[in-house]
Amino acid sequence: MKIGLDIMGGDFAPDATIEGAVDCLARLSDGETLILIGNEAAVLDKLHELRVDPSRFVIVHADGVIEMGDHPARAFAQKKNSSISVGYQMLMQGTLDGFCSAGNTGAMLVGASYTVNIIPGVFRPALVTILPCIDGRNSVILDVGINPDCKPDVLMQYGILGSLYARFVLGIDNPSVGLLNIGEEESKGTAAVKAAYELMKEHPGLNFCGNVEGNILFLDIMPDVVVCDGFVGNIVLKQAEAFYTIFKSRGFTDPFLDRLDFENIGGTPIIGINANVVIGHGISKRKAIMNMILQTRDVVHADLAQKILEAI
Amino acid sequence: MKIGLDIMGGDFAPDATIEGAVDCLARLSDGETLILIGNEAAVLDKLHELRVDPSRFVIVHADGVIEMGDHPARAFAQKKNSSISVGYQMLMQGTLDGFCSAGNTGAMLVGASYTVNIIPGVFRPALVTILPCIDGRNSVILDVGINPDCKPDVLMQYGILGSLYARFVLGIDNPSVGLLNIGEEESKGTAAVKAAYELMKEHPGLNFCGNVEGNILFLDIMPDVVVCDGFVGNIVLKQAEAFYTIFKSRGFTDPFLDRLDFENIGGTPIIGINANVVIGHGISKRKAIMNMILQTRDVVHADLAQKILEAI
Numbered sequence: 001m002k003i004g005l006d007i008m009g010g011d012f013a014p015d016a017t018i019e020g021a022v023d024c025l026a027r028l029s030d031g032e033t034l035i036l037i038g039n040e041a042a043v044l045d046k047l048h049e050l051r052v053d054p055s056r057f058v059i060v061h062a063d064g065v066i067e068m069g070d071h072p073a074r075a076f077a078q079k080k081n082s083s084i085s086v087g088y089q090m091l092m093q094g095t096l097d098g099f100c101s102a103g104n105t106g107a108m109l110v111g112a113s114y115t116v117n118i119i120p121g122v123f124r125p126a127l128v129t130i131l132p133c134i135d136g137r138n139s140v141i142l143d144v145g146i147n148p149d150c151k152p153d154v155l156m157q158y159g160i161l162g163s164l165y166a167r168f169v170l171g172i173d174n175p176s177v178g179l180l181n182i183g184e185e186e187s188k189g190t191a192a193v194k195a196a197y198e199l200m201k202e203h204p205g206l207n208f209c210g211n212v213e214g215n216i217l218f219l220d221i222m223p224d225v226v227v228c229d230g231f232v233g234n235i236v237l238k239q240a241e242a243f244y245t246i247f248k249s250r251g252f253t254d255p256f257l258d259r260l261d262f263e264n265i266g267g268t269p270i271i272g273i274n275a276n277v278v279i280g281h282g283i284s285k286r287k288a289i290m291n292m293i294l295q296t297r298d299v300v301h302a303d304l305a306q307k308i309l310e311a312i
Numbered sequence: 313m314k315i316g317l318d319i320m321g322g323d324f325a326p327d328a329t330i331e332g333a334v335d336c337l338a339r340l341s342d343g344e345t346l347i348l349i350g351n352e353a354a355v356l357d358k359l360h361e362l363r364v365d366p367s368r369f370v371i372v373h374a375d376g377v378i379e380m381g382d383h384p385a386r387a388f389a390q391k392k393n394s395s396i397s398v399g400y401q402m403l404m405q406g407t408l409d410g411f412c413s414a415g416n417t418g419a420m421l422v423g424a425s426y427t428v429n430i431i432p433g434v435f436r437p438a439l440v441t442i443l444p445c446i447d448g449r450n451s452v453i454l455d456v457g458i459n460p461d462c463k464p465d466v467l468m469q470y471g472i473l474g475s476l477y478a479r480f481v482l483g484i485d486n487p488s489v490g491l492l493n494i495g496e497e498e499s500k501g502t503a504a505v506k507a508a509y510e511l512m513k514e515h516p517g518l519n520f521c522g523n524v525e526g527n528i529l530f531l532d533i534m535p536d537v538v539v540c541d542g543f544v545g546n547i548v549l550k551q552a553e554a555f556y557t558i559f560k561s562r563g564f565t566d567p568f569l570d571r572l573d574f575e576n577i578g579g580t581p582i583i584g585i586n587a588n589v590v591i592g593h594g595i596s597k598r599k600a601i602m603n604m605i606l607q608t609r610d611v612v613h614a615d616l617a618q619k620i621l622e623a624i
Contacts, residue, residue, distance in 0.1 A: 134558050145494060148502040182457055182546040190460040190543050214550030218558060228547075231502050234494040235544055236551060238526030243555045246446050246530060250566055256558065 001031060002058075003296050004096040007038035008065040008083040009103020010284050014038060017102065018046040020289025025056055027294060034293065035096060037062050038083040062086040065103075068282060072106025076114060084108060088115040091275045098300040100267060100292050102280030109146060109270065109279075116275035119305060121312035123154045125272035127230070127279065128165050129237060132259035135220035140166050141180075142225075144233035144268060152195035155179070155227055157312075159206050161271050162225035164311055168302035169269075175224035178212035180232060185211070192229070200227075205311075218256075266291030269299050272308065276300045313343060314370075315608050316408040319350035320377040320395040321415020322596045326350055329414065330358040332601025337368055339606060346605065347408060350374050350395040374398040377415075380594060384418030388426060396420060400427040403587045410612040412579060412604050414592030421458060421582065421591075428587035431617060433624035435466045437584035439542070439591065440477050441549060444571035447532035452478050453492075454537075456545035456580060464507035467491070467539055469624075471518050473583050474537035476623055480614040481581075487536035490524035492544060497523070504541070512539075517623075530568075578603030581611050584620065588612045
């Protein structure tokens with residue numbers, strides 16, 4: 001298995017990305033190779049400093065960088081030798097099984113739709129992320145940022161995509177699916193959510209448990225998969241970040257708090273595209289980078305894109 | 313000042329509501345009278361049990377109760393002698409200055425629109441609630457549940473309504489207003505939020521600070537007023553409840569956590585209607601009821617409905 005890492009992506013790149021890659025080495029199995037994509041000289045210097053043998057990686061030189069402030073579509077089109085562009089070209093050619101970056105999220109999304117494309121039958125890809133539950137389980141929530149305005153059939157299909165993720169990546173049998181809403185009754189919510197409820201309750205392939213409210217998030221009663229549009233999901237995720245910040249700053253220590261820490265989760269896979277791609281947080285440091293790489297490995301192992309193609 | 317309390321509303325009514333009313337007595341000033349609306353015999357029994365002189369209240373008998381499971385509009389139309397209906401009739405007649413209930417939220421909203429009406433010029437009323445910030449300030453967020461689908465002009469006007477609430481109820485001069493979004497850039501968000509941004513940045517009456525993301529909620533950088541649709545606001549509020557539940561169950565104690573406790577906040581005013589109405593949480597016990605009554609008093613003191621009429 002070949003996992004590509006954009007070493008130029010993220011606020012602390014390339015130092016943090018290379019450190020994260022090095023930290024990964026001990027956790028990769030035989031046959032799992034890490035391909036570092038970016039400025040070769042920077043990689044070699046850093047590996048020298050860390051006293052790590054460069055032959056433990058494959059290094060693919062890429063000239064340019066899509067900066068955080070760059071316009072995603074324009075930068076992706078113009079910077080053909082940037083690490084993100086090179087990563088996607090390698091995915092297209094089949095020389096990578098998975099690719100991850102903590103760089104410009106917009107460019108990562110543009111790259112996905114310009115190169116590897118959406119899986120036939122998928123209406124819209126989604127960003128899916130893990131939400132830890134207080135009872136030790138992991139749930140997933142989607143979308144957390146690609147589609148702020150979602151049509152009902154897109155929400156319904158997110159239930160299916162999320163179920164496949166929960167089943168094949170997290171190993172949850174027959175995952176339960178809840179629709180995030182402002183009340184449990186069918187009549188609650190936006191027009192789109194009300195219509196999605198109707199579609200989801202009729203769908204034979206979903207273990208649908210109905211509407212769920214915001215006060216079940218992170219609790220033991222949270223379903224395995226929570227479906228919402230990318231606006232709501234993004235607010236949920238970032239509000240959790242706010243609470244993490246607050247309770248950490250108050251000096252609280254708790255295993256649940258550690259599981260909320262994005263550095264321990266890694267990244268956010270794009271699901272629904274013909275490739276295994278994971279996007280990291282721009283502020284990722286070495287631990288977050290390491291976990292992003294390991295998560296990419298798990299997504300590749302699950303062969304998720306193929307599973308989705310078969311299921312949709 | 314005459315404050316009406318629906319003693320039949322809420323999961324623990326009428327015991328908890330009467331207890332909350334009794335706890336209020338010591339905090340009310342001369343000239344502030346509490347009117348208990350509901351089953352008179354139940355009130356007298358309970359006051360006897362608590363050894364409280366009934367003459368410290370005005371008791372208005374109401375025969376019926378709109379139950380939590382009742383259909384709001386139907387129940388409000390049919391149960392004309394219910395405590396909620398009687399409360400609204402008294403508001404209409406001017407025999408109450410404010411009214412509060414922890415009963416059926418839908419019926420409270422229906423009552424508002426069937427009786428006291430929307431203030432001329434207001435597009436849609438909103439539920440506004442206080443969010444505590446880590447630095448000790450209180451911010452407000454609206455809407456938290458009336459309007460799941462909001463048009464851009466409604467969102468813009470929520471900025472004005474929220475500013476008036478922050479100024480006249482919380483005493484914040486020139487309150488800053490942020491639009492809750494999934495990125496700081498103008499181009500982010502749903503179609504409605506993008507259009508609202510354009511309206512808000514041009515509005516001379518708003519101290520608009522632009523888009524704010526979910527990770528500023530509850531922090532010291534949170535603006536005084538956060539605007540969002542009723543779907544998003546409801547999820548934010550209930551997610552905060554989930555975190556409160558979790559950290560309380562972990563045995564954490566912290567002043568911020570206490571300020572998150574809805575029992576200390578009281579209720580959620582409906583703003584934009586021609587009356588001072590506060591809705592409490594269905595699970596309110598005596599402390600929450602007491603704080604709901606005190607909050608109603610503050611809203612009446614601020615003369616908010618009149619301030620909105622003048623400003624819109």
